[in-house]
Every structure is written in C-alpha cells, then in structure tokens.
Amino acid sequence: MTIAELQERFNGVVCWWGISTKEWWALIPGGTQWKIVNAPDPDDLIQAVLKARPNG
Numbered sequence: 001m002t003i004a005e006l007q008e009r010f011n012g013v014v015c016w017w018g019i020s021t022k023e024w025w026a027l028i029p030g031g032t033q034w035k036i037v038n039a040p041d042p043d044d045l046i047q048a049v050l051k052a053r054p055n056g
Contacts (some may be wrong), residue, residue, distance in 0.1 A: 001019075001043075003015050003017065006024075006026070006042060006045065006048070007047070009046070010026070010028075010049055010053070012028075012029045012041065013026050013029070013049060013053075014026065014027040015027075017053060018038070020025075020045050021038070021040045023039060023040055024038065024039050024040070024041065024042055024044075024045040024055045025037070025045075026045055026048065026049050026052075028049060028052050028053055030052040030053075035052045037049060037051075037052050
C-alpha cells in the first residue's frame with residue numbers, strides 16, 4: 001500500500017513514511033485536537049488510524 005492509497009482511504013488524514021524512524025505515521029484531524037499515530041507497517045497503521053479517529 002502506498003501513502004497516496006492510505007490518504008485516499010482516510011479523508012483528511014495525512015500519512016507519511018518516517019525515514020529516520022523507519023515507521024509509518026498518520027496525523028488524524030479531530031477538531032481542535034489532532035492525534036498522531038505510528039506503526040511498523042501499513043496494515044498496522046490502518047488499524048491505528050481506525051482506533052484513533054473520532055468516529056471510531
């Protein structure tokens with residue numbers, strides 16, 4: 001899965017690969033408080049985003 005595919009799946013979520021951390025990251029909008037999550041691979045990042053999103 002590519003970064004573009006992750007961002008397409010989650011509207012408004014910003015995703016990237018951390019060159020230094022060697023992990024996948026996502027910034028999740030949530031009104032005045034955004035959340036940031038990370039994971040070792042895209043599948044785990046999807047699960048982390050789903051758990052962290054305001055709508056579940």
